[in-house]
Amino acid sequence: MKFPVSPLTAALLAASLSPLSPALAAGQAAATLAPELVNAAGKDGAGAGSATPARSTSAAKPATAAILRAQVLLDRAHFSSGEIDGAAGSNLKAAIAGFQQAREIAADGSLNDATWAALNADPSDALITYTLLEADVAGPFQPIPEAMAAKAKMASLGYASVEEALGERFHVSMSLLKRLNPGKDFSRAGEQIVVPNVEGTEPLPKGGKIVVSRAARTLALYDTAGKIIAQFPSSTGSDHDPLPLGEWKVNGVSEHPVFWYNPKLFWDAKPGEAKAKIPAGPNNPVGVAWIDLSKEHYGIHGTPVPSSIGKTQSHGCIRLTNWDVAALIGSVGAGTQVVLQK
Structure with missing residues (x-):
């Protein structure tokens, strides 16, 4: 519109x-x-x-x-x-x-x-109107507990609110979504709201190589001819769990994964925590997708906290927003080269 x-x-x-x-x-x-x-x-x-x-x-x-x-x-x-x-x-x-x-x-x-x-080669409006559907507001929405043991007891880790679901769908912070829509009722089907125009874009072509830069805090995707075709901000390790520099490969891709929590692999695990199977969902600790790397225990994955990407550290893996990792898994697969660099 x-x-x-x-x-x-x-x-x-x-x-x-x-x-x-x-x-x-x-x-x-x-x-x-x-x-x-x-x-x-x-x-x-x-x-x-x-x-x-x-x-x-x-x-x-x-x-x-x-x-x-x-x-x-x-x-x-x-x-x-x-x-x-x-x-x-x-x-x-x-x-x-x-x-x-x-x-x-x-x-x-x-x-x-x-x-x-170059940006204006895309003539699309940046902001458009969207009419909320029954499916958008139906939920179920429920609070997500902090403790892994409490997460493990849930049937799934869906969205905590309709605002969170809409924010993820339209790649927008919940605070900006509210600023764009003062006085709007996000829980009412039929409500017209203003959102970023990010849906319906062309999917990524086949990727040939992933390059993760620790210094730039980015993940770049190159096609099979060596041309950069995408780039996403990323969180890439910490002093406790540094990014494993070197060349690796993608072992495989898992959508909507469960997360097998092992406190022995986390330096900041709380005393007394036990292993736990964390159910799938956008609020799963690894988000909506896991790209398994040939380096044991390491992968590229999503996150339930998109505002943290590129601004906080990780436990060694490469974290992206859920929507960016969802775009990436459509382009890469087993055997894709992965370069992790300073």
Whole structure:
């Protein structure tokens, strides 16, 4: 669905050329995520900088609308910045640099004119409307306990809330989802909400090699001709469980895996914890998929905490968001080369 520029948004943008009252300033801040403004950002310089669209330049600090649109377009191109949150940071800079490398643009990680031109090859709106279905709100939704023993007693580890389910489906943080939809009832079928336009993209072609960079905190996927075709932010080990550098292979792929918890393999296991079989589900400790590596006990997997990816350490494995690992397993299989590097 297209979003024409509303009179309110136009007035707020025009008012930004002169000093604002506190009330109008608050209104303008709320309008920065208006779908029509986000969908126009980065087109012919519109919304690319920190000033108003009429005054912005590609060299200026990107505005929130431009950051959000870039995150969505990068996600659609399989160069993910992880959870879409409308904020600049290391994950976004790495995603832009990976996209630039793939498009043969100088990889400086900035939203410069050449990068916007390449992103704009995808004419899709970044934000669209979605009507909630009965299946979206039906659940069941239930709290997820922290303790492994308590998790093991559950039939499955589904979503804790409809907001979490929608956030994962549309690759968006729950806080941004709520900011995009003030006053909306996410539990009501028929409610129309604004979401990132991340569904219906082309699946990844066959992958030939996975390269995980500990320093960059990224996982890059190359096709069989050696061209980079995707990049995802990742969490890659810790001082206690360092990333096992070297060349390995994929042994196999498991969707919706159960997790066999062995406290002996975790340095931070609590005293008295026992082995446990943790049921499948998006809130399983390894998320929705496990890519088993030829290095024993190591794999590439999802996570129930997408906001942590690229920002926290792991227990040695390579963690991705659930949606990124779901995209990856459609491209790789037994025998795919895996390079883990500094």
